[in-house]
Amino acid sequence: MTLTIFGSTGDLSLRKLFPALYNIYSLNKVNDDFKVVAIGRKALTHQEFIEMIKPKICEYARLSFDEDIFKDFSAHIFYYQMNLTEESDYTNLNIFYHEHQIKDQTFYLALSPLFFHSVIKGFKKLDHIERNNVIIEKPFGISTLDMIDINQKLMKIFPKDHIYYIDHYLGKEMIQNIKTIRFKNALFKNSWNHEMIDSIQISALEADGVLNRGAYYDSSGALKDMVQNHLLQILTILTMEESNNQHEAQLQILKKLRIDQVLLGQYEGYRNEKDVDEHSTTETYAELKCFIDNERWQNVPIYIRTGKKLKRREIVVIVKFKALEESPSNLLEIRIQPTEGVYLQFNIKKPGAKDQIETVQMDFCQSCVEINRINTPEAYERLFEEVFHHQREYFSSFEQILLSSSLIENIQKPMPFIYDKTIPYSLTEWVEIPHSY
Ligand SMILES: NC(=O)c1ccc[n+]([C@@H]2O[C@H](COP(=O)([O-])OP(=O)(O)OC[C@H]3O[C@@H](n4cnc5c(N)ncnc54)[C@H](OP(=O)(O)O)[C@@H]3O)[C@@H](O)[C@H]2O)c1
Missing domain, CATH: 3.30.360.10 (Dihydrodipicolinate Reductase; domain 2)
Structure with a gap:
């Protein structure tokens, strides 16, 4: 069970996604092979990223903060720096996935829709992409026409029931x-x-x-x-x-x-x-x-x-x-x-x-x-659990x-x-x- 979050250093990830994942982890609702590949543009070490999410989890997670659980949780996170608009970075990401034996996973686009086109193009550089799920955040495009375009591009890569549109x-x-x-x-x-x-x-x-x-x-x-x-x-x-x-x-x-x-x-x-x-x-x-x-x-x-x-x-x-x-x-x-x-x-x-x-x-x-x-x-906890269990009721x-x-x-x-x-x-x-x- 691997989740790759594009936009891991953004507001949504820090205030909602990582606190929700911490809650799910604390409640033992993930498999042993649970991994989070946290993608950001900033040049951060693993430890610097962990220090970045820690205070946010303390502040926003529903369950009270436990140092030992957080330490275990952190060991499942891999910070990965890349530029979303740089095609060659996706080739390197593919190599990273091979090195870590990551095959089946869920991608979360916690990004402005301005980046969706670049990421979708980049997906084509990843092996067996069609086996994976993708979660996309609102707004799903900058206009209705853009949404249609993005959806069509996603449908060419993923089966329809692997695409999750979030309305938290x-x-x-x-x-x-x-x-x-x-x-x-x-x-x-x-x-x-x-x-x-x-x-x-x-x-x-x-x-x-x-x-x-x-x-x-x-x-x-x-x-x-x-x-x-x-x-x-x-x-x-x-x-x-x-x-x-x-x-x-x-x-x-x-x-x-x-x-x-x-x-x-x-x-x-x-x-x-x-x-x-x-x-x-x-x-x-x-x-x-x-x-x-x-x-x-x-x-x-x-x-x-x-x-x-x-x-x-x-x-x-x-x-x-x-x-x-x-x-x-x-x-x-x-x-x-x-x-x-x-x-x-x-x-x-x-x-x-x-x-x-x-x-x-x-x-x-x-x-x-x-x-x-x-x-x-919390809403995002439920949504993650739904995706992990291939359910769609809580999505649009x-x-x-x-x-x-x-x-x-x-x-x-x-x-x-x-x-x-x-x-x-x-x-x-x-x-x-x-x-x-
Ligand atoms: N914030 C919320 O509560 C919320 C709620 C619902 C929906 N949303 C939607 O979710 C999306 C993300 O929102 P946000 O508030 O988290 O945005 P944000 O704080 O601006 O975060 C943007 C993320 O994108 C990354 N990024 C930007 N340019 C990049 C590039 N060229 N290469 C790699 N990474 C790049 C940033 O990385 P660096 O920080 O490393 O530069 C950061 O992680 C938006 O569409 C927003 O409307 C947000």
Whole structure:
């Protein structure tokens, strides 16, 4: 079991991939022949690379840091320096694989899509490349056309089911839980339609700005960075039909998705961020009103919002049921991040009164229970395990990616307004549920 990570010295590898691999290793979920070939451009010795990942694992790994385990883990890592755009470097990489008797492996492209073409070309210099798997990170190309090109090139090298398109949101505990909540409760399963549901709200809010990723973000923006992939994944899982073929069920929703209204914003001071164009009109906030034009969802508005530099960080879904006569709506909240849980608001008779209604809540915080936190793998841990076991459920399909990308590319973008933590306009009244935890 060998994993080669292109871009091992980058932010994604340091904050997410190596901490996830450390967790998997600590839990004895790898074979004895487990190896990580960590590729970077920097000239580093093995020891220097290990010193680079150590503090990141201390800070970001879910499991507490253990010096002995880390030492064992480090012995499975090989730092390999190369220039991705230099063809001869792939010939040398092939020799390295022979020397270390590495035959079957998974390549992880933790790189900007600008490098995908060079790496794919370089793959052809590696022996028995078709036997391997490849994982690619979003964005899967700089445009829809580029994605098609990259996918076609990959398909010429790898069998289709060896290509894994990452959307790490699919590895999040509560996003997987949406299906259980929907399909394993008669209460929700039978009322999950336009007759019973008034609207759905999906929020992914961040308190941070672009941090050190200004160059990438300025060419992407909130629509491409968050809506196109993560939020459309959530939306399609929330609204798809129950099926053994989840990718197909999600695809059917995307085919019927209509984006009705769009609002964009940019946080104050964004243009002064490092590597951001001083005249940038890139949106750091996006709000969308969508409809799904099928029988189940006719006329049910689905609202999506996401943005940076807002008052708080959270990802939540709120399903608002239709109000019966004068009584308040039932609300179901699925909390995805930072706390994980489920909240249900419903109506009872006010104790002691004859005709009065009282709204009460059931509030389940899953991540407040320590054992749940310990037992819940991080998204990237789940994704690695899936690949190691040749499973595809937690990955996106290329058809989904393509359709989502063209939906977003076809939006007529309004000029973004400027905001300071609070959004001045809205397409709906966003439900905000206070929690005591
Ligand atoms: N960061 C995240 O949280 C995150 C989340 C989801 C998706 N992504 C996506 O994942 C990709 C990587 O993101 P990142 O934030 O990790 O980027 P990053 O910090 O800029 O890292 C880029 C990596 O590419 C390597 N590299 C660049 N040019 C190279 C060359 N010519 N030869 C060899 N290696 C080269 C760098 O090596 P050196 O450092 O040695 O120069 C570094 O390891 C991007 O497409 C990003 O959008 C990132």
